Amino acid sequence: MSLFHRKKEVSLPTERLLPQHIGIIMDGNGRWAKRRGLPRQAGHGYGARVFRTITKYCEKIGIRYVTVYAFSTENWRRPQEEVDAIMNLLRDYLRESLRDFQKENIRTRFIGEREALAPDIRALIEEAESSTAHKTGMVLNIALNYGGRDELVHAMRSLAEEVKAGRLSPEEIDETRISDRLYTAGQPDPDMILRPSGEYRLSNFMIWQAAYSEYVFQDILWPDYRQKDLDAALEEYARRNRRFGGI
Ligand code: IPE
Numbered sequence: 501m502s503l504f505h506r507k508k509e510v511s512l513p514t515e516r517l518l519p520q521h522i523g524i525i526m527d528g529n530g531r532w533a534k535r536r537g538l539p540r541q542a543g544h545g546y547g548a549r550v551f552r553t554i555t556k557y558c559e560k561i562g563i564r565y566v567t568v569y570a571f572s573t574e575n576w577r578r579p580q581e582e583v584d585a586i587m588n589l590l591r592d593y594l595r596e597s598l599r600d601f602q603k604e605n606i607r608t609r610f611i612g613e614r615e616a617l618a619p620d621i622r623a624l625i626e627e628a629e630s631s632t633a634h635k636t637g638m639v640l641n642i643a644l645n646y647g648g649r650d651e652l653v654h655a656m657r658s659l660a661e662e663v664k665a666g667r668l669s670p671e672e673i674d675e676t677r678i679s680d681r682l683y684t685a686g687q688p689d690p691d692m693i694l695r696p697s698g699e700y701r702l703s704n705f706m707i708w709q710a711a712y713s714e715y716v717f718q719d720i721l722w723p724d725y726r727q728k729d730l731d732a733a734l735e736e737y738a739r740r741n742r743r744f745g746g747i
């Protein structure tokens with residue numbers, strides 16, 4: 501049962517009903533830059549700054565899990581120059597976070613297929629994860645080379661291997677066993693998924709986990725996204741009536 505429901509049961513009418521897990525599709529960097537006559541890469545730079553402030557704000561207000569979509573399995577289709585710029589921003593973030601984020605009580609994790617990433621990025625990711633593994637505050641999942649379908653393919657392969665080895669029968673495959681093989685194993689599903697930039701789609705983000713998520717689409721480009729926009733999304737979320745198929 502989500503925090504939303506527990507809070508509702510104890511009826512705290514004036515208190516904000518916070519989602520336990522927020523998914524954020526950080527979109528609109530390229531359009532933001534283009535409107536200013538800047539190269540798309542500049543938009544990613546501003547977007548990276550917004551990512552830092554918004555995730556810290558989430559931790560401050562008591563959100564337990566945040567998953568940000570940083571780079572999809574489909575984003576490799578972009579020009580090499582843009583992909584390189586995004587990977588360089590990631591390097592900067594990781595190096596900086598290894599120094600500065602030690603102050604934060606945030607546990608950083610990466611979800612997505614790592615094999616395709618540069619070896620130095622993989623090493624930085626592992627360091628970021630291991631050096632924050634003991635943190636007790638918010639869990640921050642950074643979705644990098646992540647695709648919801650790719651995640652399900654991996655889960656299905658792993659189940660098939662177990663069936664083949666005789667450790668599992670097909671009848672034993674259920675929703676829990678599938679969830680347990682996703683990158684987000686052990687975490688609650690996102691209660692709310694935010695997508696700024698005016699696009700109304702998931703673009704392969706957490707397609708299994710999003711079964712009962714509340715979507716909040718906002719017509720703001722990610723580099724313009726501020727704390728007040730998150731507050732507005734949280735207010736919208738608190739007004740929703742989640743039924744999960746019941747009445
Ligand atoms: C999101 O911004 C960042 C990534 C996908 C890496 P975009 O780069 O998609 O920006 P738009 O949607 O083209 O404006």
Ligand code: IPE
Pocket residue numbers: 525526527528569570571572575699701703
């Ligand atoms: C989704 O945005 C991926 C990320 C934000 C990392 P895209 O910009 O890649 O999605 P589409 O192409 O508009 O669906």
Ligand code: MG
Pocket residue numbers: 527528529
């Ligand atoms: Mg986009």
